[in-house]
Amino acid sequence: MNRSGAESDKRTAVEVTKDKNGIGQVVLRNPRGASARVSLHGGQVLSWRTEHDEELLFTSSKAIFKPPKAVRGGIPICFPQFGSRGLLEQHGFARNKIWVIDKNPPLLHPNDSNGKAYIDLLLKPSEEDMKVWPHSFEFRLRVSLAEDGYLTMISRIRNINCKPFSFSFAYRTYISISDISEVRVEGLETFDYLDNLCDKERFTEQGDALTFESEVDRVYLSSSDVIAVLDHERKRTFTIRREGLPDVGVWNPWEKTSKSIADFGDEEYKRMLCVDGAAVEKPITLRPGEEWTGRLELSVVPST
Template identity: 35%
Template sequence: MTPNDTIRLTAPDGATATVALHGGHVLSWVPARGVEQLYLSPRSEYAPGKAIRGGVPVCFPQFAERGPLPKHGFARTMAWELMSQEQGKDDALAVLRLRDSEATRAIWPHAFELELSVRVSGRTLDIELACENTGQEGDAPLRFTTALHTYLRVGDLDAVSVEGLSGLRYFDSIKQAEALQRMDLLLTGEKGVLDLDRIYFDLKERPLLVTEDRRQVVIQQQGFDDAVVWNPGPERCAKLADMPPEGWSEMLCVEAANVGRPVELAPGESWVGRQSLSLP
């Protein structure tokens, strides 16, 4: 990718984020006085029509393979437009846009406008995704599922826990069965725990705390009802061409999502979802 394809945000306090126009994709987040917090695969493909592996992909208008569209939809593989970039007194912000085109309407016949806002400041990264149905009165409403597919970088997956999921119903995409999370999620390294693909329903605005030894990341969301926790484990990771064989041990996806109940927008209506990541 060339420098023109990426936007680097630098807040006055030194916090940085990097965003690719390809896919509207956050590639990097380094908090003030901190280190890289996102996992980006060294084998990622930066090519038209290809999804970047790692960072924060935008899944829209379909999550995973739950529908007729390509996996995770088309937003993560299309070129977005930079609308604005600015540095404020305490932060840095970029706003990107994706509109419907002949290519999108060929597979998803709706008029829409997506806006992605990425703000970095201090020890916080805010990512906001907005969608407007730009169709005409009388057009059919559009329905979509979506997620901010955040890859957190970890040093020792065995030392990671996720608090805040206890008591939630989830769908296990590996076992194709529903279950109840009875306690905090502990990643112990046991087979079947690391091969992890779960959709937790009705999280709403409940905060999550991802802990690895002394490091903690607080994750909060608004507008997204669900959360997805994913790690491919060693066997599945070995089959991913754009991941190194050991990549599974260096990441954990914790995603803000709307999967259980699709968002439905009549012409002129809009929806906004946000995921905020912060280090205490």
């Protein structure tokens, strides 16, 4: 999983463990002490911590860690459907399935391996999945933690069907914040968005940054490749870089909707914000044998 030799073992660590329900988890550590924890339930990143042991992702205190329920928090993977835009269950089935560790992944660019702690996971459809979405695919996911603490997720989805299929996709990224009223999102100004609170009607972002005073559930379309989330109180800025993911989902349920979500605390909306790298408006279509790659890179830096 890492470069061979004792040299790389000192630098990075990949540890396979189990959670209290017996589900496999992989802990990635870099030499400075930053870490990421990935569950085989959903191929979901559940934790991403700085070298000072600060948690950067939000997970609800009421989250359910038992399949088939997806975990509320971290970075669930929405595939082959985002939200309720289709006939499948909300956000598709990939986040509810048990993935396996891919022992022989196809090669990636050396930059995606060198000096990084990483794990490769694989999802193939079960007979049950084929009944609801009758397409054969291989979904390979690499999660890596670099020396500088950057967290990268690379999804590669291949059509092994004899006919084309289409899907939508998102990395639903629950960011941990100090207070939703103190946060601003930059990089979405002037872009069009679909507002899920207004029957997916299309609007154009007028503000020079996105701030929050009520429920927000939007998909920004073909927006800039880099989005910044500024948390004034914690004096830190998250940077979200995307490749192959033209759209950005932004969600905060605010007070009223929070109370209607069983696995979410009534007041927890104040401490989380979802900012997703996504491909929603124009579904991805793969012909037989074709492969799509979607990449998300998350970093965090101190800010004033």
